[in-house]
Amino acid sequence: MQNTQATPTQPPFSVTARKWMAENAIYVVLVFLIIGIAAQDINFLSPNNFRNILINISTRVIIALGAGAILITGGVDLSAGRIVGLAAVLSASMLQTPEYSRRFFPDLPQLPLIIPILIPLIISLILGIVNGGIIARLNVPPFITTLGMTVIVYGMNSIYFDLPPNSSQPIGGLRPDFTNIGTGFIGPNGPFSLPYIVIIAVIVSVITWVLFNQTTFGKNMYAIGGNREAAKVSGINVGLNLIGIYAFAGALYGLAGVLEAARTGGATNNYGNSYELDAIAACVVGGVSTSGGIGTVPGILAGVVIFGVINYGLTFIGVNPYWQQIIKGVIIVGAVAFDIAKYHRKK
Amino acid sequence: MTQNNKEYMLEMLHISKSFPGVKALDDVTLRVRPGTVHALMGENGAGKSTLMKCLFGLYTPDTGEIYLNGQAIQFDNPRQALDAGISMIHQELHPIPHRNVMENMWLGRYPQRKFGPISLVDHAKMFADTKKLMDDLQMEINPKTRVGELSVSHIQSMEIAKAVSYNSKIIIMDEPTSSLTETEVAHLFRIINGLRAKGVSIIYISHKMEEILQISDDVTIMRDGKHVGTWLAKELTIDLIINRMVGRDLTHRFPPKNNVPAQTLMKVDKLTSTFPKSFKNVSFELRRGEVLGIGGLVGAQRTELVEAIFGLRSVASGTITINDQPVTIHSPVDAKRHKIALLTEERRVSGIIPTMSVHDNTIIANLKKYSNRFGFINYALCRKDVDENIARLRVKTPTVKTLIANLSGGNQQKVLLARWLLTEPDVLILDEPTRGIDVGAKFEIYSLIFELANMGKAVIVISSEMPELLGVSDRILVMSMGQAAGILNRQDADQEKIMRLATQFV
Structure with a gap:
């Protein structure tokens, strides 16, 4: 049979360049942002600042990877922030030093570090399974399911937090072996040391990348988000996979909550409040499609870094925090508008 | 002017x-x-x-x-x-x-x-x-x-x-x-x-x-x-x-057909839907090396019948046996295990995954074969099979990394066929496989159907085009208002007989 396909000609440089721009716009924006801030104050480029930004965004990266996985399935998870808060309070409540005057559990013996870390992780994972189960088996829309979960988790956390003798006092006096995870580092003290919390975020990112790209679990996730019906017809167990993805995300929120407690040396029931919105914003700026099927780990990381640079950098050069809010809002909507224009221009 | x-x-x-x-x-x-x-x-x-x-x-x-x-x-x-x-x-x-x-x-x-x-x-x-x-x-x-x-x-x-x-x-x-x-x-x-x-x-x-x-x-x-x-x-x-x-001589619309039906592979007995207005009491046998056409008017519940066989719709009563073993199929996962494949009628709705590449669309139903027990995918193995099938089915695509959404309808359909061929099915159900695709691609799909029958697979083809039904089938099951109105042998069938059966219960 003859080949009737038209042979494409080599596109000119301007077309190639524009295409490259469209594909990599987010990284270009990031570079310009850093240049712009540095132009105001060249001291911004100190290694110490970058180290601070990385420490600040580490937990945000972990939350955004979970939220991103759910966006890729075509869902959304509003419960991320409150699960972070619950995990932070749970771990902190079990990790106070024996000498501390207002302990959550006055008679609790010194537990091996792993137990107070694992308990909140497992509870967060279970909450993820509940989210996924309701969405997959009862067909309640993800927005509604996770909205309900948000409120319920905050309620549960507040009841726990209010237990006597704590009675809603901020939990403090955490054990140094625990806070060391959030504030310690490898190497000589200084700007070039490697904080543990950054290392953890990098490891989680690598694991997530492998999961998304090298495993059947990841392929199924992209397929379900791209066309759920086709995925089902292809013999993918859509329900089970969805539950797995929500459980994975839940575990990541739990980990982020524990790390937040370790980093800040304490916890209250308001920890993590509205982190889910920051995570979703970072994901969409990083090219994750809210209609599902599209999104990458490097893109999500770039999205989180952009917000990290904005938060830290704009404060560094003294931009009014209210203006920072406006700039962030413009970037969220602008990034998505640009992304959509990219797909529509193909006509 | x-x-x-x-x-x-x-x-x-x-x-x-x-x-x-x-x-x-x-x-x-x-x-x-x-x-x-x-x-x-x-x-x-x-x-x-x-x-x-x-x-x-x-x-x-x-x-x-x-x-x-x-x-x-x-x-x-x-x-x-x-x-x-x-x-x-x-x-x-x-x-x-x-x-x-x-x-x-x-x-x-x-x-x-x-x-x-x-x-x-x-x-x-x-x-x-x-x-x-x-x-x-x-x-x-x-x-x-x-x-x-x-x-x-x-x-x-x-x-x-x-x-x-x-x-x-x-x-x-x-x-x-x-x-x-x-x-x-x-x-x-x-x-x-x-x-x-x-x-x-x-x-x-x-x-x-x-x-x-x-x-x-x-x-x-x-x-x-x-x-x-x-x-x-x-x-x-x-x-x-x-x-x-x-722009070439295509004297025949159909490739030469020389498949020989052999022993019975699948038996469907009195299959009845849970919905009263859908199919009821449908029975037929399917042999290895056979192409069974299913004809009927729109609303004859043909799609519903095959989707029920594939586990996408619920069944109230009736049995399916494969190689004389009764099987229960509640989901496409079960159907795949029993080596049944279904190319659905609505390519865009339940076929292609538009956000994924030709490569990923081809392997998506067969990931088990390409992964180890921890779920890690062997991409080299995938790539080999994808390349082979893309060439075999003559899919026209710039590269296998191209998004499937950028292909023409006929080429998308071929990718979906490749997807199911990789699962090595015994029973291949094709629901309106040539709808909206061009003459050249149709001819290639017919050739493939005959090739599969020659390999001893059993093929079911649903078609609303009478010439196609008569051209590809060894036998034609005609449905009317959810019931099997009759089964015609190739040599006895003509458009008029099919139409008479199709309107039998209307």
Whole structure:
């Protein structure tokens, strides 16, 4: 049979360049942002600042990877922030030093570090399974399911937090072996040391990348988000996979909550409040499609870094925090508008 | 510039249109006489849709002129085209299902009533206008029915009525019969004849040769973005059309068939749906090396039957046995385990995953084979199988990394076939496998069906095209209103017998 396909000609440089721009716009924006801030104050480029930004965004990266996985399935998870808060309070409540005057559990013996870390992780994972189960088996829309979960988790956390003798006092006096995870580092003290919390975020990112790209679990996730019906017809167990993805995300929120407690040396029931919105914003700026099927780990990381640079950098050069809010809002909507224009221009 | 001949209602002269890297239209000319049905034919990718989008204001041609009644025109958007009397009925209909017929018809131009400074929608006038239009066109559609409750055929009638309501002089119909039954096609043709008698010109895009020869006055054939020629329909035959469309001799529409049915593989016994209006008491046997056709009118529950066999729909009673072993199939996961594959009817709805590449779309149903017990995928193995199958099925794609959404319908269908072939099924169910794809790709899909039968696989083909059903099947199961009306052997079957069985319980 003859080949009737038209042979494409080599596109000119301007077309190639524009295409490259469209594909990599987010990284270009990031570079310009850093240049712009540095132009105001060249001291911004100190290694110490970058180290601070990385420490600040580490937990945000972990939350955004979970939220991103759910966006890729075509869902959304509003419960991320409150699960972070619950995990932070749970771990902190079990990790106070024996000498501390207002302990959550006055008679609790010194537990091996792993137990107070694992308990909140497992509870967060279970909450993820509940989210996924309701969405997959009862067909309640993800927005509604996770909205309900948000409120319920905050309620549960507040009841726990209010237990006597704590009675809603901020939990403090955490054990140094625990806070060391959030504030310690490898190497000589200084700007070039490697904080543990950054290392953890990098490891989680690598694991997530492998999961998304090298495993059947990841392929199924992209397929379900791209066309759920086709995925089902292809013999993918859509329900089970969805539950797995929500459980994975839940575990990541739990980990982020524990790390937040370790980093800040304490916890209250308001920890993590509205982190889910920051995570979703970072994901969409990083090219994750809210209609599902599209999104990458490097893109999500770039999205989180952009917000990290904005938060830290704009404060560094003294931009009014209210203006920072406006700039962030413009970037969220602008990034998505640009992304959509990219797909529509193909006509 | 009104020197043009009044003999033509529409003239599109020397139209060219390029997209980055591809010349989609190259000096194409189309002349449509008033009060005629003008068929526009060509393989997928020949440029028919692009030409019509240039006319309808969706694309701007790079060069060329368009004259409507001798007046030079150039539309920037479909609204201008509609106002000038050109309407288009798309292949895929997109009505608003939750609103009723009349609101869909007058969408964006509701009749208004003034109450002082306030204008409100005039529902009474809208109803009366719609009713009159439906009566004029002899359509039996209640203007107040929710569109979601209408059949595809009725939705299409509604779209035609909508076109007429714009006082259209030219109506473009893109594959209007692709989801219609034969009786519905006859009804559509009556409507078309009525419009033609009123002086309306119809540009009719279709792959179905019999219909083209039956309904059209003139036929324009395109190939690879070029104008091959325009002929009077009565001067043409199916072989001539095919020859000019593909630019090569294709003396037969079907490849040689020499598969030999062997022992029984699957038995379906008294299968009954949980829904009373769906299929009931359907029994048939399927042999290795056999192609079993399933015919029937739309609404005969053929798709529902095969989707139930595949575990996508629930079954109240009845049994399925494979190799004399009773099997229970509650989901596609079960079906795959029993080596059944299903190519669904709606390619876009339940076939392709548009956000994924050709490569990923090919392997997605078969990930177990390509991964170890921890779920890690062996991409080298995938790539080898994908490359082999893409070559074997002659999928035309720039690379396997290209998004499947960028391929033509025929090539998408081949990728989906490759997806299922990789699962190495014993039973392959194909639901309308050639719908909306071009002659060349159809021939290749028929060849593949026969090749699979020769390999000892059992193939079920659902088709609404009688010649196709008769061309590919060894036996034909004809369904009527959810029941098996009869099974015909290839040598005894003809269109008339199939039609008689298909209408048995109607």
